[in-house]
Amino acid sequence: MRKFILLAVLFLSLTLGSATAQDIIYARSCIKTLCSDDFYGRGYVNNGDKIAAQFIKEEFAAHKLIPLGDNYFQSLGFPVVYYPDRAEIELDGQSVFAGQDFIMNPGCPSINGSFKVLVIDSSILDNNAEFERISQINLKNYFLVVDDIKGKNLLHPQRAKSILANEWHAKGLIFKNNASLVWSPAMEFAPFPILYFKKGVFPALVLKMEIKIDAAHKIHGTQNVIGMIKGKAQPDSFIVFTAHYDHLGMLGKETIFPGANDNASGVAMLLDLAKHYSKNPPAYSIVFIAFAAEEIGLIGSYYFTQNPLVELKKISLLINMDLMSTGDEGLTAVNATEYPDWFNNLKMCNSIGHYLPDIAPRGKAQNSDHYYFTEAGVPSFFFYLRGNYHHYHDIEDTYEALTLSKYPETFQLMVDFANMRMGR
Numbered sequence: 001m002r003k004f005i006l007l008a009v010l011f012l013s014l015t016l017g018s019a020t021a022q023d024i025i026y027a028r029s030c031i032k033t034l035c036s037d038d039f040y041g042r043g044y045v046n047n048g049d050k051i052a053a054q055f056i057k058e059e060f061a062a063h064k065l066i067p068l069g070d071n072y073f074q075s076l077g078f079p080v081v082y083y084p085d086r087a088e089i090e091l092d093g094q095s096v097f098a099g100q101d102f103i104m105n106p107g108c109p110s111i112n113g114s115f116k117v118l119v120i121d122s123s124i125l126d127n128n129a130e131f132e133r134i135s136q137i138n139l140k141n142y143f144l145v146v147d148d149i150k151g152k153n154l155l156h157p158q159r160a161k162s163i164l165a166n167e168w169h170a171k172g173l174i175f176k177n178n179a180s181l182v183w184s185p186a187m188e189f190a191p192f193p194i195l196y197f198k199k200g201v202f203p204a205l206v207l208k209m210e211i212k213i214d215a216a217h218k219i220h221g222t223q224n225v226i227g228m229i230k231g232k233a234q235p236d237s238f239i240v241f242t243a244h245y246d247h248l249g250m251l252g253k254e255t256i257f258p259g260a261n262d263n264a265s266g267v268a269m270l271l272d273l274a275k276h277y278s279k280n281p282p283a284y285s286i287v288f289i290a291f292a293a294e295e296i297g298l299i300g301s302y303y304f305t306q307n308p309l310v311e312l313k314k315i316s317l318l319i320n321m322d323l324m325s326t327g328d329e330g331l332t333a334v335n336a337t338e339y340p341d342w343f344n345n346l347k348m349c350n351s352i353g354h355y356l357p358d359i360a361p362r363g364k365a366q367n368s369d370h371y372y373f374t375e376a377g378v379p380s381f382f383f384y385l386r387g388n389y390h391h392y393h394d395i396e397d398t399y400e401a402l403t404l405s406k407y408p409e410t411f412q413l414m415v416d417f418a419n420m421r422m423g424r
């Protein structure tokens with residue numbers, strides 16, 4: 001009986017522990033804040049990323065994290081092409097909208113004026129005389145619609161290639177049959193504009209396109225946000241949790257990319273973990289890093305590995321969280337093949353806690369902020385969740401679209417895994 005009671009108490013405390021450790025209300029409110037219009041998509045327009053960094057800094061301070069260095073910020077800079085002003089197109093007088101109907105190539109240069117459209121298909125590529133004739137035309141006021149030759153014209157691959165490289169010096173190219181509009185930032189200008197239209201938006205016949213796209217370039221000052229909770233048993237050993245807080249910002253004055261799953265969700269879990277460990281002092285010191293400039297090429301995390309505020313060789317385990325809002329289909333662990341023992345431990349934590357339906361291994365990948373740590377010899381994992389969610393780098397990755405269906409389970413898995421590494 002006594003044994004039964006003891007077991008019951010143990011069971012209760014375990015379930016209570018997992019029910020109270022995470023704070024999904026707090027996580028939701030963090031995501032909602034980070035995705036709000038006031039944060040301008042956490043990019044390069046209106047200092048969106050700086051506003052987000054300030055919010056994270058205040059949360060770190062509220063959880064009594066210790067700053068590393070003078071304050072919570074680690075400053076860095078990088079070049080970026082950005083679109084603070086107009087991103088407008090009219091097709092024969094009909095407005096179409098950036099992010100919703102069309103998107104440009106990363107680093108698209110400014111476009112301003114009235115343009116015509118020329119459809120390039122196999123009837124042109126296969127016809128020697130016609131090909132010659134068009135190649136002689138001055139196309140600087142034309143956009144070439146090139147969907148039908150997208151690198152796959154079998155009769156004339158060389159001709160197709162030269163069109164796609166814009167060797168005729170048209171103003172730009174148009175791809176009009178895109179299922180989704182995915183945006184990415186760039187550090188430098190692209191050689192010529194490419195416009196991607198959502199399938200069904202670009203009419204079969206367009207006589208006149210009015211385009212006003214203002215591209216700008218700057219060295220953008222930004223910052224990683226870093227705080228620590230000191231370990232009570234081995235303060236000189238470190239566990240590091242990371243999540244990038246930047247996203248794509250804005251395209252013109254109206255279009256905002258909220259980046260809810262990517263990666264307000266990871267930042268919310270990072271802040272929630274900071275909150276948890278501030279109340280449950282860990283054995284090792286835990287460092288929390290919200291990285292800047294991930295979207296433009298892992299710049300914030302690379303900078304940290306080159307200018308570490310914690311000796312890299314003292315890091316026992318780094319857990320990077322990016323895309324953390326689903327989980328119905330499980331979790332993928334990048335670097336599982338690099339650290340098979342710790343991957344097995346992760347799976348063990350998951351089966352003991354009955355958290356997620358699947359833990360999938362993946363090899364090394366240069367796809368988030370763990371990467372340069374791995375290269376520097378730091379045992380690192382990148383965890384992302386899988387589930388029924390299809391918005392990626394588009395304007396529909398919103399707070400409202402998230403379910404956070406496996407948030408409590410994933411949070412507890414992170415805690416169990418880190419605690420196991422700390423020998424608890």
Ligand SMILES: [Zn+2]
Pocket residue numbers: 244262263294322323
């Ligand atoms: Zn991301």
